[in-house]
Amino acid sequence: GESVGLHLPTLSVQEGDNSIINCAYSNSASDYFIWYKQESGKGPQFIIDIRSNMDKRQGQRVTVLLNKTVKHLSLQIAATQPGDSAVYFCALGGTSYGKLTFGQGTILTVHP
Amino acid sequence: NAGVTQTPKFQVLKTGQSMTLQCAQDMNHNSMYWYRQDPGMGLRLIYYSASEGTTDKGEVPNGYNVSRLNKREFSLRLESAAPSQTSVYFCASSETRTRISGANVLTFGAGSRLTVL
Numbered sequence: 001g002e003s004v005g006l007h008l009p010t011l012s013v014q015e016g017d018n019s020i021i022n023c024a025y026s027n028s029a030s031d032y033f034i035w036y037k038q039e040s041g042k043g044p045q046f047i048i049d050i051r052s053n054m055d056k057r058q059g060q061r062v063t064v065l066l067n068k069t070v071k072h073l074s075l076q077i078a079a080t081q082p083g084d085s086a087v088y089f090c091a092l093g094g095t096s097y098g099k100l101t102f103g104q105g106t107i108l109t110v111h112p
Numbered sequence: 113n114a115g116v117t118q119t120p121k122f123q124v125l126k127t128g129q130s131m132t133l134q135c136a137q138d139m140n141h142n143s144m145y146w147y148r149q150d151p152g153m154g155l156r157l158i159y160y161s162a163s164e165g166t167t168d169k170g171e172v173p174n175g176y177n178v179s180r181l182n183k184r185e186f187s188l189r190l191e192s193a194a195p196s197q198t199s200v201y202f203c204a205s206s207e208t209r210t211r212i213s214g215a216n217v218l219t220f221g222a223g224s225r226l227t228v229l
Contacts, residue, residue, distance in 0.1 A: 045220070
């Protein structure tokens with residue numbers, strides 16, 4: 001079955017630093033991978049996605065890297081800001097319509 | 113634009129009581145979902161409705177029932193609540209697929225925190 005895990009449950013950084021959040025997965029049949037951000041008291045919010053045939057994708061201040069060989073996904077946040085403090089989830093999508101498998105989440109804390 | 117609205121935000125139940133969590137979306141999305149979120153477990157899919165008139169089980173459906181009342185509304189019912197159902201419940205809807213991966217972009221509600229004593 002599908003499973004998703006995270007290497008680091010918490011990450012603390014200083015404002016302005018770059019942050020890297022990691023995610024390991026087991027289902028090599030996943031078609032796409034998504035990162036969600038969840039702020040306290042709110043539902044998860046879509047950040048960025050990447051298709052399984054890609055290795056890297058960049059957005060605004062965020063970069064997602066996919067290494068299918070070792071089944072590893074990472075989210076890099078450049079110049080981290082206090083507003084980036086949240087829980088970050090990776091999620092896998094496959095052939096089942098709309099059904100995502102979520103990881104456990106990483107708590108990112110950004111100190112001013 | 114409200115997006116996805118869930119009610120109630122907080123609820124405390126005694127074991128054996130029943131209740132229904134309500135969810136409504138105003139984005140004209142066809143698909144709706146119910147997830148539960150537990151510490152260290154991420155979000156797990158309970159039930160989903162790919163379109164009006166259809167519902168399907170997700171990863172953890174036991175102890176729950178759902179109703180897709182119309183295109184806007186998708187309710188989750190606990191017939192006999194158990195302490196193991198203490199969790200934060202999220203409703204989501206989707207229609208938009210991303211340009212890059214074709215992934216469903218789920219829009220989540222703010223969550224309903226349920227405690228079963």
